[in-house]
Amino acid sequence: MAIDIPTLEERYIGSCRRHGVLPNSSVLSSFFKAEIKKSCQERCCLEIFIDDIKDIDFPPLLDVCMDLDTSEIEAVDLRNESTSEINGEYALSLMRAINQKLRVVHLQDLSFGKDFLWYVSQRGLACQVLTLRSSHFWKLNLAGEFMNMHTLNLDFCSSLTSFQGDCFNCMPNLMCLSMRETRISNLWTTVAALSKLPSLVELRFQCLSHCNDAMTTCASSSGMSDDTADFVLSNRVPCIGESCIGTSDLTDHNFSADNPLSNFYSFDDITNHDAPRIVDDSSDDGEMDISHRRQRYWLSALFSRWNRQLPLRNENQDEEDLLGGASARRTAEGSRKYMPCHASPICYEKHYREFMIASLPNLKVLDNLPIKKIDEEQATEMFSQHFEYLPYGWKHKESVVNILQNREIKSSRLNVRSLKYRPSYRSGKTQYFYARSFSAAKVGSSTWPFLCPLSLSGCRLGGEDRVFRPRQFEYHPSDSSLMVFGTLDGEVVVINHESEQIVSYIPSLGAMNSVLGLCWLKKYPSKLIAGSDNGSLKLYDIHHIGRKSTGIYGSSGCVTFDEFDQLTSVHVNSTDELFLASGYSRNVALYDISNGKRLQVFTDMHQGHINVVKFANHSPSIFATSSFDQDVKMWDLRQKPIHPCFTASSSRGNVMACFSPDDQYILASAVDNEVRQLLAVDGRLHLVFDIASTGSSQNYTRSYYMNGRDYIISGSCDEQVIRICCAQTGRRLRDISLEGRSSGSSMYVQSLRGDPFRDFNMSVLAAYMRPASRSEIVKINLLASSGYAKDDSDQPRPCPSHSMGA
Structure with a gap:
């Protein structure tokens, strides 16, 4: 006699009776659909919508799911598509009960809270496909077990900016990853994290869509299910911001139900067009006053420039465009056009596509476009032209x-x-x-370099704690442990940056405002010049501060010079005899250090105000000026600087210029990342550094030399990245993203200097994007790891150009 096995519906209804609750109609509908598929000899998959389940409905559902291992249900999909509050503990219990039959999990984590997200990331899930939309995390840190996962969709996680170095170690079978409209921007750390995925074949940071001239259809990506593809084609959905593909493109992909790519994008990606949510990161970052303009520009850059829809791109267009330099393509159908949708900021980096293809040789599809042999060859060539795999041209680790x-x-x-x-x-x-x-x-071996904010708060002076607001800083020229910084309050502080102990403290005494100019003397290393924006100019001897002394210093250990109105820059010549001052005028003043007198004022040296004046490092009479009139000029005091030795022009206003340590070159930095290297002998252009502009006329760029004159470091006041380039070839070695102390807080670069005593070390004066936040000095060591990146230096790996046989 045959034994009747109760159906899922019957088992669920029985469990509801035992728990004394009414059956949930949504759950009943899910069980009924699964039974229909079973009776039709189809693959029996159970789809549960968590949104429709109340707390009281979970216990009977859990009872049924505990026995799924013995049922004919092959897979279970859990979906959550609203932001209504759901009990995270019940949801986790349900996932654990389903266990190995869990196939697809689609979550809006705003419904569950931060504790739920932490549990998922640290404990893992048994699912094969995870779609997670979250505003709770800014750095991806997945440490749990995701051994079954082949597809991860993090689209529209609007707070996600970076990765922990080992965040993908726990998912060796991941094949498909999508991160559209996140805030990922750093090519180097992104590639370092993704290189831990041996099975990764498809990657998306945007949708590059082929637009048919006759009709454009909208689909989520390669990887739709057959039903979804048929629906889209039969209904001719117009393109409204998602991936746009021609009908002929659908034949390029395998949409079988068993293909892991078929679950890469769910149909809600086609119909959900909500704008990304701007998350307010509350913080108590202090008192640094940032203008409202800067905050408006940052938000505009983040959610307008990065996520705007660019004009259509012709297939034959030059690769140096805002799509990241995608290689030109030709097909039998002729010229095609591509439009990016929902791009993450990393896509706007120059040569983004080539960089990703060259660095991830196992990748087969990038941003919906298949990677062909010609793409690999072009990416290898482009990488070798524009990037350094390792310093000094090293090819292997x-x-x-x-x-x-x-x-x-x-x-x-x-x-x-x-x-x-x-x-x-x-x-x-x-x-x-x-x-x-x-x-x-x-x-x-340190893709995530060691970043250490210099501790400037909590310093006790005169029995009270001091909180400093640095505005300018300089390394000591002969003592590797010392650094001086000036503050917005007019203080001058000499600090041992290794031990973080204050060596000398000079209060403002009401005489100075923001300290904008600082310069150490070389032959007299205890002395320095400090200038403030109200024109005050003083020479200090840090060994005489607070002591009685004779000579020109007096009892205060300082010399006061004639004021230079609206001062922005000071610099001492190589013999410590003279120094120059410039400011918001077209004039430069020359001072005699030995007698404290102003010798001369050179007028109308430029058509606009002079931002920076710099003496050569070895010639005491040669100096350079840079101005917003777009010119850099070299002068010689021996020739009475009426006419410059030469004039070199840029296309934008020059923020600063400096000599290389051997005086062979002048490094000129103009507004919005226009950085050029000139021959100091005659001003001829030697090198243009290929740094993308942002379109902002107030993105002031500053650049200095590092490792002697081997490399340059460059940063801008509307960006949170420091770029490191070879000073001889212009190739980019690395980008370093600044991250604030609180989660997701971004910083911009006010000033930066290469450490004169330590290779690949530097310090950056950075301020938070948020108003009323204080600035801080961040020390960066590229030779040391930050601690969360695994050191795999003992595992040799060829550079991208070699991995593809070039």
Whole structure:
């Protein structure tokens, strides 16, 4: 006699009776649909909409789901498509009860809260497809088990800006990843995180859509199910902001039900066009006053420039455009046009597409476009032209241990054959060669460099705690541990930046406003010049502060010079005899340090006000000026600076200029990332650094040399990134994104300096984007890891150009 096995509906109704609750109509409907599929010999999949389930409905549903392992249900999909509040503990219990039969989980985590998100990220899920829309996290940190997951959709997670270094280690089978309209922007950290995904074949940061001239249809991406594709084609949905593909493109992809890509995008991606939510990150970051203009521009840049829909791009258009330099494509159908939709800011980096293709050789589809052999070849060539895989052109990662062993072996050979063998630079075996090798190895193993804010708060002076607001800073020229910074309140503070101990403190005494100009003397390393925006100019001896002294310093240990109105810059010549001051005028003043007198004022040196004046590092009479009149000029005091030695022009106003340490070059930085290197001998253009502009006329850019004159570092006041480029080739080595102390808080670059004593070290004066936030000095060490990135330097990996056989 056959035993009747109760259906899912019957089991659920029985469980409801035991718990004394009425059956939920949505759950009954889900069970009924599953039974219909079972009777039709179709794949039996159960789809549950959590939105329709109240707390009282969960216990009987859990009873049924506990026994799914013994049922004929092959897979369970859980969907949550509203932001109504749901009990996160019940939802987690339901997922655990379904266990290995959990296939698709689609969540709006605003419904569940932060605790739910933390549990999912730290414990993991057994699902194969996870779609998560969240405004709760800004750095992706997945540490739980996601062994079954092949598709992860993080589209419209509007707070997501970066990754923990090992966030993808827990999902070795992930094939498809989508992060449209997030705030991901750093190419280097993104590639470092994604390289931990051995199975990744499809990646999306935007939709690059082919637009048919006759009719454009809207679909979510390659990876729609057959039913969805048929629905879209039969109804001819007009393009309203999602991925646009021609009907012929659908045949390029496999839309079978068993293909993991078929679950990459659910149909709600086609119909849900809600604008991203702007999240207010509350913080107590202090007192730094940022203008309303800056805040408006930042929000505009974040949600307008990055996420705007760009004009259609012709297939034959030059690759150097705002789509990230996508390679030109030709097909049998002729010229095609592509339109980006819902782009993350990383897509607006120059050569974005080539960088991703060259760095992730296993990738097959990027932003809906398949990667062909010609794309790989072009990406390899483009990468080698515009990027450095490792410092100093190193092609492969090496471990520091191997380099040390090779150096010791070579040293022992040199001792034996010291009279016969003299290694040359070209042979690549000098100590200079090994120093560069160490740098290449260490930088290559620390994609997430060590960032350490200099502790300037809580310093006790005179029995009270002081909170400083730095506005300018300079490294000491001969003592590697010292740094001086001036504050918005007119204070001058000398600090040991290694021990974070204050060495000297000079109060403003009501005589100074914001300190904008600082310069150490070289032959007298205890002395420095400080100038403020109200024109005050003083020379201090930090060894005499607070002591009685004789001579021109008097008892206060300082000399006061004639004021220079609206001062912005001061600089001392190489012999410590003279210094120059410039400001919001067309004039430059020359001062004699020994007697404290102003010698002369040179008038009308530019057509606009002079932002920065700099002496050469070795010639005491040569100096350069940069102005918003778009000119950089070199002058010689020996020739009475009436006519410049030369004039070099840029297309925008010049923010600053500086000499290379050997005075061979002048580095000129104009508004909005126009950075050029000039030959100091005659002003000829030597190199233009390929940095994308933002379109802002107030994006003031500053650049300095690092590692002598080997590299330059560049940052701008409306961006949170420091760019590092080779000073000889212009190739980009690395971008470093600044992150604030609180989650998701962004910072912009006010000033920056390369450490003169330590290779690949620098400091950045950064301020928060948020009004009423204080600025801080951040020390950056590219040779050390931040601690959350795994150090895999002992695992050699070829550079992208070699991985594709070029």
